[in-house]
Structure formats: structure tokens, C-alpha cells
Amino acid sequence: MKFETPAKTNPIDNLKVVGQPIHRIDGELKTTGRAMYAYEWHDPNLHYAYGYPLGSSIAKGRIKSMDVAAAEAAPGVMSVVTTLSVGELGKGKLNTAKLFGGDEIQHYHQAIAVVVAETFEQARAAASLIKVEYQEESGTFDLAEAKMSAVKPKDTDGAPPDTAVGDFDGAFYAAAVSMDETYTTPDQSHSMMEPHASIALWHGDELTVWTSSQMIDWWRSDLATTLGIDKEKIHMMSPFIGGGFGGKLFLRSDAVLAAIAAKATGRPVKVALPRPLLVNNTTHRPATIQRIRIGADKSGMITAIGHESWSGDLPGGGPETAVMQTRLLYAGENRMTAMRLAELNLPEGNAMRAPGEAPGLMALEIAIDEMAEKLGLDPIEFRILNDTQVDPEKPERPFSHRNLVGCLKLGAERFGWNDRKKPGARREGNWLIGLGVAAGFRNNLVMPSGARVRLGNDGVVNVETDMTDIGTGSYTIIAQTAAEMMGVAVDKVGVHLGDSRFPISAGSGGQFGANSATSGVYAACVKLREAVAMRLGFNSDDVVFENGEVRSGNRSVPLAAAAGAEGLVGEDTMEWGDLTDTHQQSTFGAHFVEVGVDLATGETRVRRMLAVCAAGRIINPITARSQVIGAMTMGVGLALFEELAVDTRRGFFVNHDLASYEVPVHADIPYQEVIFLDETDPMSSPMKAKGVGELGLCGVSAAIANAIYNATGVRVRDYPITLDKVIGDLPEVA
Amino acid sequence: MTYASTVSMKVNGERRDLEVDNRTSLLDALREHLHLTGTKKGCDHGQCGACTVLVNGVRINSCLTLAVMHDGDEVTTIEGLGQPDNLHPMQAAFVKHDGFQCGYCTPGQICSSVAVLEEIKANLPSHVTVSLTERTRISEAEIRERMSGNICRCGAYSNIVEAIVEAAGTRA
Numbered sequence: 001m002k003f004e005t006p007a008k009t010n011p012i013d014n015l016k017v018v019g020q021p022i023h024r025i026d027g028e029l030k031t032t033g034r035a036m037y038a039y040e041w042h043d044p045n046l047h048y049a050y051g052y053p054l055g056s057s058i059a060k061g062r063i064k065s066m067d068v069a070a071a072e073a074a075p076g077v078m079s080v081v082t083t084l085s086v087g088e089l090g091k092g093k094l095n096t097a098k099l100f101g102g103d104e105i106q107h108y109h110q111a112i113a114v115v116v117a118e119t120f121e122q123a124r125a126a127a128s129l130i131k132v133e134y135q136e137e138s139g140t141f142d143l144a145e146a147k148m149s150a151v152k153p154k155d156t157d158g159a160p161p162d163t164a165v166g167d168f169d170g171a172f173y174a175a176a177v178s179m180d181e182t183y184t185t186p187d188q189s190h191s192m193m194e195p196h197a198s199i200a201l202w203h204g205d206e207l208t209v210w211t212s213s214q215m216i217d218w219w220r221s222d223l224a225t226t227l228g229i230d231k232e233k234i235h236m237m238s239p240f241i242g243g244g245f246g247g248k249l250f251l252r253s254d255a256v257l258a259a260i261a262a263k264a265t266g267r268p269v270k271v272a273l274p275r276p277l278l279v280n281n282t283t284h285r286p287a288t289i290q291r292i293r294i295g296a297d298k299s300g301m302i303t304a305i306g307h308e309s310w311s312g313d314l315p316g317g318g319p320e321t322a323v324m325q326t327r328l329l330y331a332g333e334n335r336m337t338a339m340r341l342a343e344l345n346l347p348e349g350n351a352m353r354a355p356g357e358a359p360g361l362m363a364l365e366i367a368i369d370e371m372a373e374k375l376g377l378d379p380i381e382f383r384i385l386n387d388t389q390v391d392p393e394k395p396e397r398p399f400s401h402r403n404l405v406g407c408l409k410l411g412a413e414r415f416g417w418n419d420r421k422k423p424g425a426r427r428e429g430n431w432l433i434g435l436g437v438a439a440g441f442r443n444n445l446v447m448p449s450g451a452r453v454r455l456g457n458d459g460v461v462n463v464e465t466d467m468t469d470i471g472t473g474s475y476t477i478i479a480q481t482a483a484e485m486m487g488v489a490v491d492k493v494g495v496h497l498g499d500s501r502f503p504i505s506a507g508s509g510g511q512f513g514a515n516s517a518t519s520g521v522y523a524a525c526v527k528l529r530e531a532v533a534m535r536l537g538f539n540s541d542d543v544v545f546e547n548g549e550v551r552s553g554n555r556s557v558p559l560a561a562a563a564g565a566e567g568l569v570g571e572d573t574m575e576w577g578d579l580t581d582t583h584q585q586s587t588f589g590a591h592f593v594e595v596g597v598d599l600a601t602g603e604t605r606v607r608r609m610l611a612v613c614a615a616g617r618i619i620n621p622i623t624a625r626s627q628v629i630g631a632m633t634m635g636v637g638l639a640l641f642e643e644l645a646v647d648t649r650r651g652f653f654v655n656h657d658l659a660s661y662e663v664p665v666h667a668d669i670p671y672q673e674v675i676f677l678d679e680t681d682p683m684s685s686p687m688k689a690k691g692v693g694e695l696g697l698c699g700v701s702a703a704i705a706n707a708i709y710n711a712t713g714v715r716v717r718d719y720p721i722t723l724d725k726v727i728g729d730l731p732e733v734a
Numbered sequence: 735m736t737y738a739s740t741v742s743m744k745v746n747g748e749r750r751d752l753e754v755d756n757r758t759s760l761l762d763a764l765r766e767h768l769h770l771t772g773t774k775k776g777c778d779h780g781q782c783g784a785c786t787v788l789v790n791g792v793r794i795n796s797c798l799t800l801a802v803m804h805d806g807d808e809v810t811t812i813e814g815l816g817q818p819d820n821l822h823p824m825q826a827a828f829v830k831h832d833g834f835q836c837g838y839c840t841p842g843q844i845c846s847s848v849a850v851l852e853e854i855k856a857n858l859p860s861h862v863t864v865s866l867t868e869r870t871r872i873s874e875a876e877i878r879e880r881m882s883g884n885i886c887r888c889g890a891y892s893n894i895v896e897a898i899v900e901a902a903g904t905r906a
Contacts, residue, residue: 023832027828027829028829029837031825031840032772032825034813034817037838119755120762121762192836194838240836471837471888630889666878666884667879671895
């Protein structure tokens with residue numbers, strides 16, 4: 001099915017199941033420890049071996065030699081496969097750095113060996129016995145230093161690095177009120193709870209892999225390329241994923257090492273990346289330096305807006321696209337954006353939740369707060385004044401649906417925005433209290449997505465798709481979609497995900513998963529409905545699927561009876577026309593935060609949080625809300641603690657574990673409130689839904705920064721806003 | 735297996751005899767030897783709490799203790815708290831309040847929650863306990879403080895606290 005014209009009324013609009021607050025159908029499995037993650041698949045008939053990886057201890061250069069004699073002689077060791085012994089391997093299309101094979105070291109903790117032993121303890125001990133001789137080369141590791149040598153990168157997913165409309169320089173120079181500030185965001189880590197892990201097993205030339213992947217088909221294709229085998233020979237499974245946040249979008253070394261180790265030993269091999277290896281071995285969100293210039297007339301109308309961003313990556317990598325939202329978020333006749341990319345020899349930079357927008361809004365939404373203050377306007381009023389219903393760079397291109405203003409207004413009312421005082425003016429005991437706001441904005445992307453739906457003679461509907469559930473609730477919303485389409489209860493639907501034997505889906509990323517994957521299920525269900533109607537001799541135009549029955553005119557048949565002995569199958573892939581080109585499709589939000597800043601220590605505590613989101617139809621308000629509060633939590637981390645510390649001499653991230661890379665814990669997070677505006681977007685899909693998983697993160701950190709300013713009068717433009725950056729300028733303690 | 739020992743533990747009420755490498759953590763004994771994979775390995779360094787289990791009723795990070803140190807001990811894992819269709823009240827409260835997303839930290843969160851309520855009942859003070867001379871009471875602040883060793887990167891904290899408050903049967 002191709003979605004080419006705006007959705008009309010369809011069975012989803014009945015909202016008997018879709019849109020209802022249905023608890024996760026995999027909730028009992030997860031809360032009882034029965035959900036099986038990658039490393040946990042256990043067949044008592046198989047004799048598993050354990051692979052333990054070793055990472056490079058230099059950032060750039062070559063391996064001269066590796067002495068593995070002691071490791072090979074260690075108790076229980078079956079094989080030591082090194083990056084030298086395996087020779088050059090292919091590199092996945094979506095990988096920037098190679099994952100294994102050959103003597104070249106492209107980044108610190110790049111995998112250089114895997115030791116296979118009978119037990120985990122034996123493999124780990126033996127890995128420490130490998131001696132490596134390197135020929136180290138100097139590298140570039142400091143973005144601030146490399147900024148001057150940054151170049152204009154190639155297009156990112158079709159978007160050019162630079163855009164310009166009107167005369168930015170002239171308008172900015174002539175503006176009655178203007179601001180020009182620079183902001184920085186540090187390198188950040190996904191730090192999902194489940195480390196990357198795989199089990200690999202060969203039968204002849206056929207490879208079975210249990211792994212932890214957001215995108216089954218991307219991994220399968222890139223694993224085939226890396227190993228130089230036919231993709232069809234790989235069976236990949238990832239039914240439960242312990243978090244990803246972008247860190248499991250692309251094939252990682254655990255799958256490659258497990259496959260190679262299994263080949264070398266003839267045994268099924270389990271490989272998990274040890275937590276301290278994970279940060280430098282895998283990917284991270286690159287640091288940015290962002291300059292924002294805004295000019296406005298005295299009434300507060302933006303006349304010039306410019307956003308430039310510098311980031312770094314390995315050769316062949318891409319920029320952190322931090323200027324993207326500035327192309328679309330606010331009006332203004334004269335505009336420019338530009339991205340520059342420096343070559344850095346740090347580990348691979350790549351997508352982390354809301355790539356581009358998250359760090360971009362961390363800067364832009366402070367700038368908007370600063371500009372509003374210069375203009376003497378309330379920051380909400382300033383945003384509303386400069387709202388746009390069209391793509392400001394291409395005014396002939398409208399938004400499909402945009403209610404940012406509604407989010408801001410409702411949020412202001414619910415949060416008590418009118419009680420906000422001037423900076424530094426509200427004190428409770430030793431705490432300075434402040435309120436902050438920021439806009440949330442993230443585009444709605446759509447991806448082709450396939451599914452197969454089987455109707456059994458027991459009336460049960462089973463959905464098969466290689467879609468993944470990374471905690472987002474895919475199992476549940478897919479069950480809701482199939483239930484609504486086939487007119488059955490959710491408990492009459494079985495959902496089977498994350499298996500390469502199933503149709504290729506959108507996968508989980510870019511907040512495109514929920515809308516795209518349920519649309520794929522919709523398309524497959526349309527096929528199944530047609531098959532049911534045909535078998536019953538019903539006219540498919542007036543057939544109704546309801547309460548486990550199929551009705552046409554005055555005839556009614558139980559759905560189970562229609563299945564026949566062998567059952568019926570519907571399979572299809574949702575494809576997309578040009579509605580995302582003709583109309584800008586985006587999601588919108590308003591984040592409100594109250595913080596307290598300790599007068600004596602400068603410590604910030606988040607006291608209240610509210611997000612108001614406009615993201616089309618909400619398929620399940622429970623799982624959608626959890627997505628948003630989780631993103632708000634991550635936003636607290638990015639605002640206040642999270643920073644990968646770069647050793648600019650040796651070229652690696654120093655704080656590469658969960659103790660030293662500080663993510664939010666229970667004590668950091670207050671009660672969080674989320675409101676979804678009741679809306680649909682017929683331009684987005686037959687589901688009329690959009691994504692929320694990344695929207696929830698977009699703008700939160702800036703709202704916290706703005707709240708800290710409102711509490712203290714201290715403006716910090718370098719994240720994270722740790723107490724050392726605040727304490728020096730705090731008012732005198734009375 | 736030169737450096738191996740035998741150890742006998744009662745796991746979820748059942749006696750289990752194991753021969754383990756002396757270096758085997760309690761976590762790996764549960765996961766790799768007994769195939770009780772509900773207990774999760776997030777960091778293997780005591781930094782995340784995903785491996786939390788109850789040993790003789792007290793919560794510990796099972797990655798930070800060796801299996802051979804637990805001869806004769808009673809270990810309760812997430813599988814021992816409740817099963818699908820027969821959930822422990824804390825498990826049911828987590829489902830009701832959607833106190834998880836990816837589910838990987840969840841067994842540790844639930845084991846920790848069960849122990850936290852016992853710790854408060856036993857009047858053990860925490861960093862946020864206001865007075866050491868008065869009885870410790872269940873509150874959201876106490877729960878947040880005591881649960882802070884269990885990281886949830888999906889960020890379900892707000893829902894987890896609601897689940898624990900409900901399971902405690904107390905309006906905090």
C-alpha cells in the first residue's frame with residue numbers, strides 16, 4: 001500500500017482499541033524476568049562457549065604485532081581470534097569506523113581480539129594476557145582546536161549543510177535588537193542498560209544470531225557485508241532490546257566477534273561488550289559548538305536568524321545536524337544556517353536520541369530566552385509572536401498540522417507560568433527558585449514498513465514483522481492496531497517481532513517507529529480483511545469487522561469461521577508518497593521546568609516538570625507518556641550532568657562507565673506531568689499519528705537552563721550546567 | 735577448572751548445588767549456571783543495580799559478590815517473587831503504573847523496591863531521613879533516595895515511585 005493522499009475515515013478511527021490506555025502486553029514477561037534478551041537465549045542441547053573482547057589501547061595507528069601465546073595456553077581457551085589473524089573484513093554501509101579486522105586502529109577501544117573459552121571467567125582472564133605492540137600515530141581529539149580546520153560536509157539525508165534566505169547579514173546588522181552568542185554541548189553517551197550482546201551459531205554456511213538491535217535489516221545487511229557472506233544466509237533475532245537510544249541502530253562489534261568466534265570454534269559463542277569497553281568501542285553523540293545570532297524589530301518580530309554549528313567525526317563520518325530545527329521553528333525573513341565538520345580521531349560519532357534537534361534546541365532555546373529578555377517580552381509571548389504555519393525557508397510549503405502555540409498556552413496555564421518572577425527574585429530558605437520554558441520540536445519521519453498478519457481458525461490474529469520494541473511499546477501498539485483493524489480484543493492478538501524471517505519494517509529510530517510500523521500492520525490487515533471478505537463472498541466495501549465477527553449487510557460470520565482450517569494471511573508493506581515533501585510534518589511540544597538552586601553550593605534540583613505535546617493521534621497514552629517522561633529524564637541528564645570527558649592527549653572518553661558518566665537516578669527526578677493535545681494528522685499516515693519518543697527530549701535541557709537563569713540570574717551557555725559554572729556568580733548569601 | 739568450588743544455595747526456595755569457578759560472581763552463577771536470566775548484567779561493576787537480588791532477605795548487587803561466598807544462603811531472584819498470572823504485588827504495581835520501558839533494569843528495580851519497603855519497616859534510616867529519633871516513614875523522598883542505586887536509562891522513575899507507593903499501600 002502506498003500512502004499518497006491524506007487519510008480519510010478508516011477502521012482505526014473507531015478507537016475501540018487504538019488510543020486506549022492499554023497496559024503493555026509484554027509487561028508480565030518483563031516484570032517477572034521472563035523476557036529473553038540477546039545474551040540469555042538458552043537451548044539445553046547446545047554447548048555454548050564464551051567470547052571476551054579486547055579493545056585497542058591507542059586511538060590511532062597500527063598494530064605491529066600481537067602475542068597471543070599465553071592467552072592460547074590459558075585454561076579453557078579454545079581460540080584467540082585477533083584483528084591480524086582474521087585479516088581485512090568488509091565494512092558495513094552504515095558504519096563509519098570498521099568494527100574488526102586488519103591492522104589499522106581508527107579509534108580507542110576498537111575491537112582487536114576475541115578470546116573464546118569454556119567459561120566467561122576463563123575468557124576474561126585470558127584476554128588480559130594478550131600483548132600488543134602498536135605503532136601509534138598522532139591524532140586530533142579536541143573540537144575547539146579542530147574547529148578552524150572544519151569543512152563544509154556533504155548533504156545529510158538529502159539536507160544541505162548550508163541554507164540561506166534573504167539578506168541575513170544586512171538584516172542582522174540593521175536589527176533594532178540583536179543577540180550573538182556561542183553555546184557548547186559535550187559528547188554524550190546513550191548508556192542504555194543492556195550492553196551490546198550477541199550469540200552466534202553456524203550450521204554449515206548458515207548463521208543464526210541473537211542480538212540486541214534496533215534495526216534488524218540494517219544489522220543483517222551490514223553483518224553480511226562485514227563477513228562477506230550472502231545476507232539470506234543470516235537469521236537474526238532481537239525480540240527484546242534493553243534500550244538503544246540510537247546506540248543499537250547500526251551493526252556493532254559484538255555481533256561480528258560472536259560470528260567470527262563461532263566460526264573459529266564450531267560452537268555457539270556468546271559475546272557481550274563489557275561496560276567499560278562500551279563507550280569507546282561503540283558510538284556517541286558528538287559535541288557541538290554553536291553560534292546563534294538573532295535580530296528583531298522593537299515589537300519582537302524576528303527579522304534575522306542565523307545558526308551555525310561545528311562538530312567532529314572520524315574521516316567519512318557526518319556532522320551532528322544541530323541547525324536543522326532552526327530552519328523550521330520560527331519565522332523571520334532573513335535567515336542562514338551552516339554546519340561545519342572537523343576531522344576527529346575520537347570514537348565514531350553517530351545518532352543518539354533526537355540527533356541534531358536535541359543539542360540544537362539546547363542552544364536555540366536558550367537563545368530565544370535571551371532574546372525575549374532583551375526585547376522585554378515574556379519568552380512564551382516571543383515564541384507565539386514568531387510562530388509560523390509554513391516552512392520559513394520555503395513559504396509555499398505549509399506544515400501539515402502545527403499547534404506549537406496551543407502547547408505553550410496550555411502549558412503556561414497548567415504550570416502556573418504567571419507566577420514566574422524576575423531572575424533571582426524568588427527564594428525559599430536556601431533555595432533560589434526559577435521557572436523555565438522551551439519549545440519542543442522534532443520532525444515526523446516515515447519509513448517503509450512491512451508486516452504479515454495471520455488469522456487462525458481459533459480466531460486469533462498473529463502479527464509478524466521485524467519491527468523492534470526497545471522499550472517504546474511496539475508490542476502493545478501493534479497489537480492494538482491489529483485488534484482495531486480485525487475487530488477483535490487485544491488478547492486475541494499475538495505479536496511476533498524482531499526476526500529476520502518476518503517482513504522488513506521501519507525498525508526503531510528517529511521517532512518513526514510507532515507511526516510507520518503500525519501503518520505497515522494497517523496495510524497488512526487491509527489485505528487480510530480483503531481475503532476474509534473474499535472467502536465469505538462479502539462485498540469488501542461494506543464489510544465490518546467488530547466484536548470477533550465479520551458483517552456485511554444482514555449477514556454475520558464469526559471471524560474464526562472465516563479463517564477456514566488453514567487460516568488466512570495478509571501481507572503488505574506501507575510505502576510513502578510525497579506528502580512529507582509537499583507538507584512539512586513535525587511534532588511540537590512545550591517543556592516547563594521549575595528548579596531550585598542552592599544559594600550556598602550552586603547545586604540545581606529539578607522540582608517540577610511538565611511537557612505538553614502535539615504529535616498527532618496518540619496510539620496508546622500509557623506507553624506514549626512513558627516515552628515522554630523518559631525523554632524528559634534524559635533531558636535532565638543532558639542539562640545537568642552528562643558529559644563524556646575527552647582525554648585530548650590520548651584520544652578517548654575517560655569516564656567510560658555508569659559510575660563516572662553520570663545519568664539521572666531516582667533522586668534527581670521529581671513527579672513528571674505530560675499532556676497530549678487531542679489531535680490527528682491525516683497527512684502523516686492512516687494511523688494519523690506521529691512520533692513522541694524524541695520530541696520528549698527536544699527542548700527539555702534548555703528549559704532547565706532557562707529555569708536556572710530565572711532562579712539565579714546566572715546564564716550558562718556550556719552544558720552540562722554543573723555547579724562550578726553557577727556558583728561564582730550567585731548572589732551573596734544573606 | 736583447577737580453581738573450582740562447590741557451593742550449595744537455596745534459590746527461590748529450591749536447593750541448588752553448583753560447581754563454580756571461584757571467580758564466578760553470584761550474578762553469573764544465577765544467569766549462566768542456573769539459567770535464571772531474569773537477573774540482569776548491566777555493568778558488572780556495581781554501578782547500575784540491574785543485578786539486584788535478595789540474599790537472606792537483604793538486597794545486594796549480585797555482580798559484586800562471588801558465588802562461593804554464598805554457601806548456605808537463601809537467594810531470591812525476580813523469578814522467585816512472582817510469575818506471569820501470579821504476580822507479586824510489586825510486579826503488578828509496576829505493570830499498572832508502567833514503571834519500565836525496555837525492561838532491562840526492571841527485575842533489579844523490583845527486587846530493590848521490595849527490600850526498600852522492608853528497610854523502612856525495619857526503621858533503617860537513609861540520607862534523607864529527617865530525624866534519627868523518630869520512626870522512619872515511607873515517603874516519596876525516602877523511596878527516591880533508597881532506589882537511587884538502580885539506574886533506569888529509559889527514565890521510568892516517576893512511574894516507578896508511583897508503583898512503589900501503591901505497593902506499599904500508603905499514600906505518601
